[in-house]
Amino acid sequence: MRILIVEDNVALADELTADLKRAGYAVDWLADGRDALIQGAIEPYDLILLDLGLPGKSGLDILREWRATQMLRPVLILTARDHWAERIEGLKAGADDYLTKPFHPEELQLRIQALLRRAHGQVNQPQLHAAGVQLDEGRQCAVKNDEIIELTAAEFSLLRYLMLHEGQIVSKSKLHDHLYDGETERDSNVIEVHVNHLRRKLGKDIIETKRGQGYRLQKNSG
Amino acid sequence: MNSIQQRLSLGLISVLIITGLVLAQLSLWLFDQGLRRYLQTHLHHEAQTLLAAIIRGANGIELDQQRVSASYQRPFSGEYFVVVLPDQQWRSRSSWDYQVTLPATTGLQKELADGPQAQELLIYRADFRRYGKAIQIIAAQDYTPMLKSFRTMQWSAAGIGLGALILLVLIQRILVRRALRPLEQMREQIVQLQQGQRTELDQQVPDELVPLVQQLNHLLQHTEDTLGRSRNALGNLGHALKTPLAILFSLANRHELNAHPELRDSFRQQLQSMQERISRELGRARLAGEALPGAYFECARELPDLCSTLQQIHRRDLQLGWQAESGLRLPWDREDILELLGNLLDNACKWAHQKIQIGVTYEQTHYCITIDDDGPGIAAELREQVMTRGARIDEQVQGHGLGLGIVRDIVEHCRGELVLDSSPLGGLRVIIRLPVNRV
Numbered sequence: 202m203r204i205l206i207v208e209d210n211v212a213l214a215d216e217l218t219a220d221l222k223r224a225g226y227a228v229d230w231l232a233d234g235r236d237a238l239i240q241g242a243i244e245p246y247d248l249i250l251l252d253l254g255l256p257g258k259s260g261l262d263i264l265r266e267w268r269a270t271q272m273l274r275p276v277l278i279l280t281a282r283d284h285w286a287e288r289i290e291g292l293k294a295g296a297d298d299y300l301t302k303p304f305h306p307e308e309l310q311l312r313i314q315a316l317l318r319r320a321h322g323q324v325n326q327p328q329l330h331a332a333g334v335q336l337d338e339g340r341q342c343a344v345k346n347d348e349i350i351e352l353t354a355a356e357f358s359l360l361r362y363l364m365l366h367e368g369q370i371v372s373k374s375k376l377h378d379h380l381y382d383g384e385t386e387r388d389s390n391v392i393e394v395h396v397n398h399l400r401r402k403l404g405k406d407i408i409e410t411k412r413g414q415g416y417r418l419q420k421n422s423g
Numbered sequence: 424m425n426s427i428q429q430r431l432s433l434g435l436i437s438v439l440i441i442t443g444l445v446l447a448q449l450s451l452w453l454f455d456q457g458l459r460r461y462l463q464t465h466l467h468h469e470a471q472t473l474l475a476a477i478i479r480g481a482n483g484i485e486l487d488q489q490r491v492s493a494s495y496q497r498p499f500s501g502e503y504f505v506v507v508l509p510d511q512q513w514r515s516r517s518s519w520d521y522q523v524t525l526p527a528t529t530g531l532q533k534e535l536a537d538g539p540q541a542q543e544l545l546i547y548r549a550d551f552r553r554y555g556k557a558i559q560i561i562a563a564q565d566y567t568p569m570l571k572s573f574r575t576m577q578w579s580a581a582g583i584g585l586g587a588l589i590l591l592v593l594i595q596r597i598l599v600r601r602a603l604r605p606l607e608q609m610r611e612q613i614v615q616l617q618q619g620q621r622t623e624l625d626q627q628v629p630d631e632l633v634p635l636v637q638q639l640n641h642l643l644q645h646t647e648d649t650l651g652r653s654r655n656a657l658g659n660l661g662h663a664l665k666t667p668l669a670i671l672f673s674l675a676n677r678h679e680l681n682a683h684p685e686l687r688d689s690f691r692q693q694l695q696s697m698q699e700r701i702s703r704e705l706g707r708a709r710l711a712g713e714a715l716p717g718a719y720f721e722c723a724r725e726l727p728d729l730c731s732t733l734q735q736i737h738r739r740d741l742q743l744g745w746q747a748e749s750g751l752r753l754p755w756d757r758e759d760i761l762e763l764l765g766n767l768l769d770n771a772c773k774w775a776h777q778k779i780q781i782g783v784t785y786e787q788t789h790y791c792i793t794i795d796d797d798g799p800g801i802a803a804e805l806r807e808q809v810m811t812r813g814a815r816i817d818e819q820v821q822g823h824g825l826g827l828g829i830v831r832d833i834v835e836h837c838r839g840e841l842v843l844d845s846s847p848l849g850g851l852r853v854i855i856r857l858p859v860n861r862v
Contacts (some may be wrong), residue, residue: 210666210670212667212670213666213669213670213673216669216670216673216674217673220673220676254662281658281661281662281664281665281666282658282661282662283661283665283702284706284709284758284761284762285729285732285758285761285762285764285765285766286757286758286761286762288732288736288765289728289729289732289761289765292731292732292735292736293728293732297735298735298736299736301665302665302666302668302669303665303666303668303669303671303672303694303698304669304672305672305676306672306673306676307676315738319738
């Protein structure tokens with residue numbers, strides 16, 4: 202899952218980046234509103250964290266322009282403006298959620314997880330659940346048949362992505378786009394290696410390889 | 424007596440009555456004086472005619488009846504005379520059995536004397552000397568016909584005067600109303616201003632009112648600017664405080680601190696209380712209270728947005744319904760009311776099973792807002808505790824409290840009251856009464 206942080210406070214952006222990376226997300230960071238407007242629309246982010254008071258262009262204006270051009274990626278507004286009048290304005294502009302500063306890091310993680318699940322049609326579930334596997338996003342491990350399976354950070358983010366796209370064919374380049382930030386070198390072998398690791402830990406059949414097309418997480422096997 | 428119209432009418436009426444009376448009385452007096460002077464000449468002439476009628480006859484001095492005017496012969500004709508000689512007195516036949524009072528001085532008498540048959544007489548005395556004898560001739564004339572016509576004149580003058588007065592007052596009312604129309608328009612505009620139907624007063628007014636209108640508009644603008652500026656400044660301050668706080672929250676969550684749990688916990692606790700304090704105080708400072716025209720809370724416009732926002736935030740299968748008379752506006756700042764309702768509804772959404780109902784009604788002296796939910800509600804004995812000032816039930820459980828702090832601030836700011844009750848839906852009913860504060 203790849204997340205764009207648009208935040209002009211460097212210290213907070215650093216903290217957020219570190220937090221989100223620890224949680225297995227690929228993170229890009231922009232501080233200027235004008236850059237965010239363009240990059241947010243072009244790059245295939247899964248979620249955007251948007252501050253409202255930005256240099257260059259205000260967060261609300263950016264959001265309105267995105268929504269006006271059918272850019273429908275989930276946007277979570279992260280702002281110090283905590284009044285209901287402002288909340289209403291933010292959500293009316295097209296935000297999917299609204300979190301006010303200061304926030305608890307756990308709260309942010311939960312909101313991000315909920316937004317991502319909802320964006321992929323999985324509503325009202327406390328945990329990700331697919332192909333007979335449960336994913337504990339807090340502890341970054343998988344649970345299969347009541348057995349806890351430890352995962353590396355890379356395996357965790359790959360499995361999460363596949364679980365959110367349960368039953369769909371996901372190409373290698375798509376995986377690359379969504380699992381790595383803009384500065385990582387593209388290396389298709391890396392993904393292959395991680396897929397093999399997951400198969401070894403969770404069972405051979407769990408991830409199907411579609412030659413020339415990509416990978417697919419089995420639907421409801423178990 | 425606070426209407427300009429009434430004051431002007433009263434002033435005009437009293438001035439008109441006083442001058443009218445003085446003028447009428449003065450002209451009557453002048454007329455009376457002129458008439459008496461004219462009659463004096465007439466009586467003097469009569470006296471001289473009588474003097475000429477005194478002749479030396481066979482029996483001494485006598486009055487030649489031939490030369491005396493016929494009206495002295497007819498009884499009570501209104502014209503009388505008395506000729507006083509040293510040894511005798513002649514009276515006109517017209518005076519019959521009536522004795523004209525003899526005046527002490529010559530010339531026209533100032534006072535009218537009582538005559539026969541309720542007549543009032545104007546009396547003139549002239550002294551002569553003839554045939555070696557002093558002769559006093561007193562001529563008298565009835566003045567009652569004049570007095571009668573004066574009275575008629577007074578009545579008709581009073582009638583005409585009254586008519587003129589009524590006409591003048593009516594005309595004056597029309598004129599004054601026309602002259603005061605700009606003031607009346609301003610009054611209507613101020614009412615519209617209070618109802619939030621306009622944001623400033625019309626500048627097209629007579630010169631006398633221009634400074635007033637300009638000053639009012641200026642004040643409105645100034646208040647709006649000041650409120651905007653202070654809210655902006657508070658926003659900036661909030662931003663400046665909250666972003667570092669967010670960083671600190673994140674730092675307090677670092678794995679490195681897990682080695683020192685006590686340090687970490689007290690760190691977190693202090694941050695938490697700082698955050699609560701800051702948002703409470705900033706929220707309170709932000710309150711506008713009395714709304715500026717144009718910033719009223721319009722139920723039909725704000726409530727649907729608020730409901731859909733809450734639905735979006737809570738993402739549950741919640742049914743939020745609202746009910747308010749069409750066109751109902753709450754005369755308080757819209758952001759304040761949104762903050763009030765937002766916090767209460769947020770709570771209701773946390774507790775409700777499915778249904779939340781908002782009702783806004785206007786009841787002469789106050790506006791009444793009710794928020795019902797079908798959640799577990801609060802036991803009657805606990806409600807009191809929640810409402811007591813300083814009670815911390817709402818702040819003990821993070822994210823699951825009643826969030827009543829800012830709500831209480833807003834209600835207090837509007838001088839309203841907040842009551843908890845049980846709802847017909849099964850859960851809690853929050854009732855807020857905000858008094859109408861109209862001038």
